[in-house]
Amino acid sequence: MKHSVLAGLLAWAVCSGVQADSATDEIARYREMIADGNPSELFALQGEALWKQKRGPKNASLEQCDLGLGPGVVKGASARLPRYFKDTGKVEDLETRLMTCMQTLQGIDPKLVIDAPWGKGEKETMQALVAYIVTESNGEKIAIDMRPPQMKKMYELGKMAFYYRGGPMDFSCATCHGDKDKRIRLQDLPDLRTQAGAAAGWGTWPAYRVSNGQFWTMQHRLSDCFRQQRFPEPIYGSDVTIALSVYMAATGNGGTVLTPGIKR
Amino acid sequence: MKKLLLAAPLLWALQGVALANDELRPAFKAMLDASFKTTGIAAKYRIYQLDFQAACSQPKPPPASVQKAIEAAQMQTIRYPADGHYFGDWREGEKIAISGRGLTWTDKTPTDNGGGCYNCHQMSHHEIAYGTIGPSLLNYGNVRGRSEDIIKYTWGKIWNAKAFNACSNMPRNGDAEILTEEQIRHLMAYLFDPASPVNKP
Numbered sequence: 185m186k187h188s189v190l191a192g193l194l195a196w197a198v199c200s201g202v203q204a205d206s207a208t209d210e211i212a213r214y215r216e217m218i219a220d221g222n223p224s225e226l227f228a229l230q231g232e233a234l235w236k237q238k239r240g241p242k243n244a245s246l247e248q249c250d251l252g253l254g255p256g257v258v259k260g261a262s263a264r265l266p267r268y269f270k271d272t273g274k275v276e277d278l279e280t281r282l283m284t285c286m287q288t289l290q291g292i293d294p295k296l297v298i299d300a301p302w303g304k305g306e307k308e309t310m311q312a313l314v315a316y317i318v319t320e321s322n323g324e325k326i327a328i329d330m331r332p333p334q335m336k337k338m339y340e341l342g343k344m345a346f347y348y349r350g351g352p353m354d355f356s357c358a359t360c361h362g363d364k365d366k367r368i369r370l371q372d373l374p375d376l377r378t379q380a381g382a383a384a385g386w387g388t389w390p391a392y393r394v395s396n397g398q399f400w401t402m403q404h405r406l407s408d409c410f411r412q413q414r415f416p417e418p419i420y421g422s423d424v425t426i427a428l429s430v431y432m433a434a435t436g437n438g439g440t441v442l443t444p445g446i447k448r
Numbered sequence: 449m450k451k452l453l454l455a456a457p458l459l460w461a462l463q464g465v466a467l468a469n470d471e472l473r474p475a476f477k478a479m480l481d482a483s484f485k486t487t488g489i490a491a492k493y494r495i496y497q498l499d500f501q502a503a504c505s506q507p508k509p510p511p512a513s514v515q516k517a518i519e520a521a522q523m524q525t526i527r528y529p530a531d532g533h534y535f536g537d538w539r540e541g542e543k544i545a546i547s548g549r550g551l552t553w554t555d556k557t558p559t560d561n562g563g564g565c566y567n568c569h570q571m572s573h574h575e576i577a578y579g580t581i582g583p584s585l586l587n588y589g590n591v592r593g594r595s596e597d598i599i600k601y602t603w604g605k606i607w608n609a610k611a612f613n614a615c616s617n618m619p620r621n622g623d624a625e626i627l628t629e630e631q632i633r634h635l636m637a638y639l640f641d642p643a644s645p646v647n648k649p
Binding site: 337340341344345347348349350351352353354355356358359360363365366367368369370371377411412414415416417418419422423424425427 | 469472475476479480482483484485486487490491492494495496497498501502504505506507548551552553554566567568576577578579580581610617619620624625626
């Protein structure tokens with residue numbers, strides 16, 4: 185029952201959105217309508233179960249995974265990611281950190297995640313885990329620890345990547361996200377150079393996408409932007425995606441995390 | 449690969465530009481190399497830059513002298529229609545302006561691309577789903593007139609926007625082989641034809 189009502193609302197939001205003057209108004213109305221039920225809840229529930237479930241060659245759960253605040257601490261963890269981890273010697277975002285935990289605790293080969301298509305196999309597992317973890321940071325402040333030199337370097341590399349033009353259309357991230365109050369067709373584009381824009385753009389992902397009924401992680405969002413940029417495909421969890429994430433998250437520092445978001 | 453060989457003055461000018469983060473360049477290049485893969489028609493070499501793309505990859509545009517050099521070099525790439533025919537069918541032009549398809553790793557062929565003009569420009573009196581990265585082109589023919597200069601300028605702008613603004617956000621539709629000459633003719637008709645919804649309320 186809950187499902188069919190939801191489907192109806194989604195269909196309504198999508199259809200009426202086409203005629204709307206502003207996509208933003210439409211999303212605001214949609215948000216109101218589902219005020220006490222975000223479609224991502226279903227994914228988050230699955231994710232919580234997966235977090236506790238014994239899986240992989242080592243038949244272990246992820247409950248001892250250290251997302252940066254100590255083993256097993258989920259609350260507030262994703263608001264502080266990406267961060268530098270001493271144990272791996274790397275800057276990791278939520279998804280790469282989860283791959284690390286899946287490998288060390290459960291013995292699951294990261295390649296199974298990296299090579300799976302979006303929404304399939306271990307990527308589906310990843311989506312659910314991400315939905316669970318980011319729900320536990322909803323309402324927190326973006327708090328990226330920029331003290332480690334590794335973070336400063338990633339930030340600089342991310343900024344360079346943000347302005348890096350290439351491909352057959354000469355686009356960079358800045359072509360679409362480097363000015364205020366711009367849109368592509370009817371879609372508003374956050375100005376990711378500014379604190380407010382980065383907080384809004386970074387802080388509302390991962391998100392449930394109304395238009396296709398899918399839950400998208402930040403890695404998925406970035407991959408699709410690179411696709412629109414006409415770049416080659418970024419490898420899942422690769423450093424360019426981490427660097428851009430550090431650049432956006434650090435720029436948005438202090439803003440509010442509203443995750444999982446709800447997007448067109 | 450002709451586009452890699454820009455005019456000598458540009459190369460000299462570029463050497464004078466102190467790129468930010470020089471010491472991070474090798475790490476940045478290694479990062480890009482390790483981060484991308486070829487999928488479908490979106491080949492990995494697309495991450496390697498043309499000279500002017502590199503010059504336009506900072507928060508601020510390069511110095512005026514560098515911009516001038518880029519514009520002069522890009523101007524050389526413009527190919528005007530050999531038969532002198534600048535106009536096709538505005539109805540076809542509208543379809544090309546609306547379509548944003550093409551050249552991504554989910555597109556099958558490198559031909560039959562859209563122009564994606566509506567991603568960035570307001571154009572007709574009827575289509576409300578337009579982006580705002582570029583200026584409004586509503587009433588283009590009526591406002592700009594239909595002199596030979598304006599017609600040639602507009603063809604050139606569509607062919608290679610960088611010839612007029614070195615770091616323009618607009619793609620080089622002709623030069624980068626995004627659109628064919630035939631498609632550009634249709635877009636020209638869409639912009640100039642008095643019967644086109646761009647010019648007729």
